[in-house]
Structure formats: structure tokens, C-alpha cells
Amino acid sequence: MKSKKDNGVFETIRMAAMSHHLLTAGTILCVAASVVASLLPPLLLAGIIDRLTAGIPLTFAAVLLYFGSLALEGGLSSAQESLLVLFGQKMTHALRSEMSRKLTRLPASTLAGQNPGEVAARFSGDVDTVEALFTSGIISMAADACRIISIMAVIAVKNTGIALVLLLVLPLFAVFTRHVQKRMLAAQLDNRRAVAAVSGQVPETLHNIRTIRALGLESYRERRYDRCIGESYAAMERTNFYDAIYSPVVLALNAVVAGIVMLLSASGNAMVLTFFGMSVGTSVAIINYISRIFAPIESLGMEIQTIQSAMAGVKRIDAFLAQPERTIPAERRTAARGDVELAHVTFGYGEKPILSDFSMTVKQGGQVTLVGRTGAGKSTVFKLLLGLYQPQAGTVTIGGVDVARITDRERRTCIGCVEQHFSRVPGTVLEQITLGDPQITAEMARNAAKLAGIDEAIQALPEGCDTVCSDGMFSQGEWQLLSIARAAAADPAVLLLDEVTANLDAETEARVLEALRRASAGRTVLSVSHRIYENLGGRTVKIEPQSM
Template sequence: MKTDCKNGVFTAIRMAAASHPLLTAGTLLCVAASVAASLLPPLLLARVIDKLTAGLPLTFWAVVAYFGSLALEGGFSSAQESLLVLFGQKMTHALRSEMSRKLTRLPASTLAAQNPGEVAARFSGDVDTVEALFTSGIISMVADACRILSILAVIAVKNSGLAVILLLVLPLFAVFTRHVQKRMLAAQLDNRRAVAAVSGQVPETLHNIRTIRALGLEDYMERRYDRCIGAGYAAMERTNFYDALYSPVVLVLNAVVVGIVMLLSASGNPTVLTFFGMSVGTSVAVINYISRIFAPIESLGMEIQTIQSAMAGVERIDAFLGQPERTASAAQPSAGRGDVELSHVTFGYGEKEVLHDLSMTVKQGEQITLIGRTGAGKSTVFKLLLGLYPPQEGTVTIGGVPVAAITDRERRSCIGCVEQHFARVPGTVLEQITLGDPQITEEMAKRAAVLAGIDGAIQTLPQGYGTPCTDGMFSQGEWQLLSIARAVAADPAVLLLDEITANLDAETEARVLEALRRASAGRTVLSVSHRIYEDLGGRTVEIKTRTE
């Protein structure tokens, strides 16, 4: 069974904001103070000019007050930007942490079906756009909207006719902004898809580089890559077009409104002057305010682009966070050293059925080898036993306990797996064995290494078990021995061996088989092979395809 995760991007952000109340409150107060401070300089400048035109002397304190208001505005603006950056970093840290937790809670079937590059793009590019949502997006947009409304209020007091003109112009401009907004969103979504495709193709190319070189497919891969880049380029071109169109429209509107107001205020008509008449100082302040009202409107265009890009990322991250999770196992009897049983198991990947009504029992302490054609389902049996996939029909049990009911904490002490290729993790040699599991002590890890026959090679390293692990420090056979040590470190009751000697030479294979005989003693062992390992003993079980 699975459960849906209801925590989305904004839920994670809201929780992060609640956990930093001082930063959140400080940011909002600073934004409000910055908006208020931006109204002062034009008002003070108007008073200074009106006094000068009236023949009054310019006082020192008037100059101090004006330049002090400019400094205050700049100080609050700088503080706002700094706090927004810090706030955005806190939010993205919380979001990445939530995504990391989600990644560990997803079923193996869900992870296997996803493009690694696309998942990586969500952790990097998409989360970065969400950070921009706060540093230069939604909060800045709210601040600019408040600044626009405040300026309109001041202009309505100083020049009611200009306020009417602006109230007629701004709705038309809002319609234009909405038009740009919709097309930017579509372009940003297309660009995100193209970036994800490019990110996915890079690891695919690296993973298959030998095949590509051997078959001479470099040109084919280059064409695929070019198509992905071309799609992203076309999407960005559309975005850039609307972005380039937006700013000139704002500047033209600014000039037109200023020109109309100046012409009307100088008309000499008493009726017109009732609405547009103003002093020299007020006219300077009004021109200043007009520039200040169109500057945040121009910023709104940039912020709209940022928000649309971020919302495209939010949609993709929400889709990731909304995927069904593994259900936490309820309290069950611990899976002990009992029989391994598959009863009437049917399973397939998508529409392709791999196993049909498969039943088999492996007695406690028995050692068997699964044989069969490629694609018959041998490795699939292991995936079912490891609980990576639930059977579509039937049951899979170990020691009488359904595999799905075994808790994550108990799983490693219940069943261990040695794969064909060693999966190295960042860290020391000791951490390759323990995998950071606090239940596996250093003594247990060293005992497992001795059992696997790799302890001697580890002891020759500069720092022994504390040596940082690198690619070339062990031979292929020694990596397999280290994999055996990892599998038996928790003393599991069941041991799975998946084609672990397929790529080894005869001498190395003999060494690995000897280690397996020691590690298999007293355990239930299932091995997968296209050939039979007589040296391991036990019986064989043939897995047949549906067509056989």
C-alpha cells in the first residue's frame, strides 16, 4: 500500500517561515519601511523648490532633511535586498531538505521509472527558481505594488487630474501585463522540459559511452543533444522577446504621461488648471513620482517573469513531492531465520508480465541457484524479496513475515544482497561497509571484512578502514569482496547473490567463491546465474518465461 504526500512547495516554505519568525517579521517590516521611505524625497524636494521660487532662503536643515531622506531610502532598500536574499536561502534550504526526505520515502518502482537527469534538474534548477521567487519575485512584487498604490495616493492629493489619467492608463497596462504573463509561463514550462531533457541525456551518454564509441553513434547522439538544446533555445527566445517588449512600453508610457500633464498644466485654461494646476515644486515632485510609479511597474514585468519561471519550477517540484510514498510498516513479528517462500506470485513491469503464478520455497539454511533465460525474471525475484516492488498477485514471505511488513530498521539484519557491480558511496572504506547505519558498529564491519577476505587489503591502506574510498584503490575482485562484507555486516538470515562473478577471471572468481562459502555458512542463500555454480553446492531452481 502507498500513501499520498500532501506537503507541497508552499507547505514546506510556510513551515520554514514559521521556524524563522524573526527573519520573516524583519523582512516584512523592512519592506514596509522601504516603501514608506521612498515617498519622502519628492515631498521634501517640492518644499525646497517652492521656498526658493517664493524668494525664501535655502536652510541647512532643509538640505540635510532632503539628503537624509535619500540616505534613509537607500538604507532601507539595501536592507530589504539583503534580508530577501537571506530569506530566500532559508526557504530553498528547507525545500531541498524536504525533497531529500521525499526521495528516501519513494518506492523503488517510482524511482526506477524516473529520469535521473530530470530529478537532478528539480533539485538544482527548479529549486533555484523558487529561491528567486523570494529574492526578486513575489515579495518584491508586493512591495512594488504597495509603492505604486502609495504614490497614486500622494498624486491624488497633489494633482487630481493626473491621478485620473493614471487610473485610466494603469488598467490598460495591467491587461498588457497579463498578456505577457501568460505567454511567459508557457515559454518557461517549455524551457524547463527542454532543460530536463538535456540534463537527462548527459548521464545517459556517459553511461553508454563505450557502446556509442564502438558503434560510431557520436553523430546520432550529437543530433539528439542539439534537438534538446534547440527546443530550450526557442523557448528562451520567446521569453526574451516578451521581456524586451515590456520595458520599452513602460518607458514610452512614462514619457507620454509626463508630456500630457506638463501640457495641461501650462494650458492657461482655468477649468483645466483646476485639475492640473500646480506649483513649480509640486510639478517637480509629480514628475519624480511619475518616474517612480513607472519604475516599479517596469520592475513588475521582470518580477512577473521571475514568478512565472518560479511557478513552472513549483509545478514540477509539487509533482515530485506529490508522488505516492512507501507505507510505513506496522508493528509485525520480526522476520527471523525461517523459510523463504513465494506463493502464486505474479508480477510485471508496466504491461509486460515477467512472473506468472510462481511458487517456490527455500528452506532455512538451504542454498539454491536460480537459472533461466535472460528476461525470465531471476533478478525480479530478488527485487521482490528485497521489497523493492510489491507482487501484483500472491505473497512473498521470509520467516513467515510478508516482505512488505519488514521495517526498514529490521530489513538489513533480515536480508543481504551482493550485486554484480559494487555501488560506491562517498566516504571511507568503513562507511562503504556500514553505509552510515548506526546499528553496524566498527567491530561488526571489521568482522564482516575478515569473513569476506578483504581485511588484509584494507589494512595495507594508508589509514586502514578510515581511508577515503576512491575508484582505483581496489581491484574488481576486491570490490566484490567489499560488497560481500557490506551484505553480511548485519548478520542477515538470507543472502542474495546476483551474478557476482560474471565479469571476473578464473583466479579472482575462485577467491570470491571461497569468500562466499564462508559468508554463506548458516544462512539461506539464493544466487542468480546464467550458469550453475557447482562449488556453492545446493540445488537449482529454473525460472521459465511465459512462452516456455
């Protein structure tokens, strides 16, 4: 079920527009003023030419007024573009913030089942199309529609015959424009799909680079890249072709209509002049308006295309925002500390069972090592204890509290985890330990570093704990010690150790095991291993893989 806090794309944008009401109102007023200002220069020029043909001298005020109208039109047009860009940025900022909020509240099972490249594309490409929905979409389309109607109204007042000619020509031009733009849209969508395929292959290649090189699959990956890039190139070639033929057609049509206006207005036929007769100044103004009316029609077609493309992005983002969130438990007065218990737990990924009616109890302060073959479910037990997944049957509790009811705020003080590989985050050494948690002070982080035996290595750095982490800063064993410090920083009641010495040499393993013994003192400890860590003590629990 959709959370009450969930907002769709348009609801998020509506709320953002209301919170920036001055910007919203200013953008709308500027667009309206820009439309009105675009009508003034041709009218003023017509008046000047008619006065000159009538023998009235040109005044400085008339010239100043005409050039002032051009400056006003240019200034308002520039202001419109700037405000639309600013408005679009505010909307996309609000949308990305809402998506980030949603991302942090999705269950781990939901995130694990999604393609990282596709999720990243929703934050980048799809949100960018929504920004275009406002910068060159809905608002611009309304402005161009008003501009077309205004120009047609002025031409109809000045010369009804020319207005009728335009009513015949412009629909044909609009149909041609949409035909070209639909072909361009199809080509652009093909290009986006090809680019998305390439983008998806990049993290896939990086994740499996060892396997690719070990099996000599570089040429295979290269062929896959080439195929996707070739599809992108072919799509862009189609786009360039339609773009190349469109502009000459517009220029030719503009010239033809202007020529028709000139011929009809200069005709000696009295009946023709009844409909098409006009002054020289009016002819200049109408030709000017005709040249101006093609641009908004072209833009109108592109804006419809932009809206269509953006709506696809809106649907994808709405689908992302509509995903059910994990349940955020209410704050409790009692902390989750005590015995760790899995009672009759059944769990599997998809239809494959991993644990079936599995039960285990670890008394508070006890130490247990889970052993078994790969795929038996050792790491799955940890994921259930961390609350990343919910059991399909049975319960998982710490101190009698269901792990699903442990709040985010108390989770680190309840349970800590040392993984096989250290997951580095951007930032300093101190931030590696605290992970930005305001509950963990710098003093707590330093004490955790001493407990893990990594404090001397940290002090030897140029800026100590404030040194920005980089590759090669620590040895593999020191990174593992830093992981122990991270897990122990919040003084958790339960400590999970996931194959923490699997990739270490004997000397480094002894150092890490010594740090683990210090960190494990007084805590409930569960270890995962293919072999028994006899030096850590405690009992062992063997997990057998489930048969299909």
C-alpha cells in the same frame, strides 16, 4: 491514497514560515517600511524647492533630512532584498527536505518508472521557481502594488489633473507590459523545455555510452543535442528581442508623461491651471513620482509572470509529493529469521508476466542457486525478496514474516545482497561498508572486511578504512570483495548473490568464491547465475521464462 504525513508545497511553506516566525515578521515589516520610505524623498525635495523659490534660505538640517531619507530608502530596499532572499532560501530548504523525505519513502516500482532527469529537475529547477515565488513573486508583488497605490494617492492629493492623466496612461502601459511579458514567458518556457531535454540526454548518454560507441552513434547523439540546443537558442533570442524593445518604450513613455506635466503646469490657460496648476517644487516631486511609478508597474508584470511560472513548478512538486508512499511496517519483537518461502507468486512488470504461480522454499541455512535464461525472472525473485516490489499474487516470507513487514532498521540484519557490480557511494572505505548505518560499528565493518578477505588491501591504503574512495583504488575483484563485506557487515540471516563472478577472470573468481564460502557459513544463501556454482554447494532451482 495520500499519506497523512504528506504535505503540499504551500503547507510545507506555511509550516516553515511559522517555524521562522521572527524572519517572517521581520520581512513583512521591512517591506512595509520600504514602501513608506520610498514616498519621502520627493516630498522633502518639493518642500526644499518651494522654500528656495519663496526666497527662504536652504538650511543644513533640510539637506541632511533629504539625503537621510534617500539613505533610509536605500537601506530599507537593500534590507528588503536581503530578507526576501533569506526567506526564500529557508522556504526552499524546507521544501527540498520534504521532497527528500518523500523520495526515500517512494516504492521502488514508482522510482523505476520515472525519468531520473525529470525527478532531478523537480529538485532543482522547479524548487528554484518556488523560491522566486517569494523572492520576486508574491511579497514583491504586494509591495509594488502598495507602492503604486501610494504614489497615485500622493499625486491625487498634490494634483488631481495629473492623477487623471496617469489613470488613462498607466492601464495602456500595463497592457503593453503584459503583452511583452507573455511573449517572454512563452519563450522562456520553450527554453526550459529545450534545456530539460538536453539535461535528460546527459544521463541517458552516460548510461548507454558503450552501446553508443560500439554502434557508432556519436553523430546521431550530437545531432539530437544540437537540435535541443538550437531550440534553446531560438527561444532566448525571442526573449532578448522583447527585452530590447521594452526598455526604450518605457523611457519614451516616461519622457512623454513628464513633458505633458511640464506643459500643462506652465500653461497660461486659467481652466487648465485649475486642474494642473502647481508649484515648482510640486512639479519636481510629481515628475519624480512618475519616474518611480513605471518601475513597480514593470516589476508587477514580471512578478505576475514569475508567479505563473512558479505555479507550474508548484503543480509538478505537488504531484511528486502526492505519490503514494510505501507502507512503513511497525516494529516487531521477533526478527525475521528462518525459512525463505515464495508461495504461488505471480508478478510482472506492467502487463508482461515474469513469474506465474511460482513457489520455492529454502530451509534456514540452506543454499540454492537459481539458474535460467536471461529474462526468466531470477533477478526478479531477488527484488521480491528484498521488498523492492510487491507480488501481484502469492506471498514472499522470511521466517514466516512477509518481507513487506520487515522494518528498515532490521532489513540489513535480515537480508544482505551482493550485486554483480559494486555500487560506490561518496565517502570513505568504512562508509562503503556501513553505508552510514549507525547499527554497524567500525569493529563490525573491520570484521566483515576480514571475512571477505579485503582487509589487507584496506590496511595498505594511506589512511586505511578512513581513505576516501576513488576510481582505480581497487581492482574489480577487490571491489567485489568489498561488496561482500558490505553485505555481511550486519550479520544477515539471508545472503543473496547476484551473478557476483560474471565479469571476473578465473583467478579472481576463485578468490571471490572463497570469500563467499566464508560469508555463507551458517546463513541461508540464494544465488543467481546462468551457470551452477558447484563450488558453493547446495541445490539448484531452474526458472523457466513465461510465455506470452
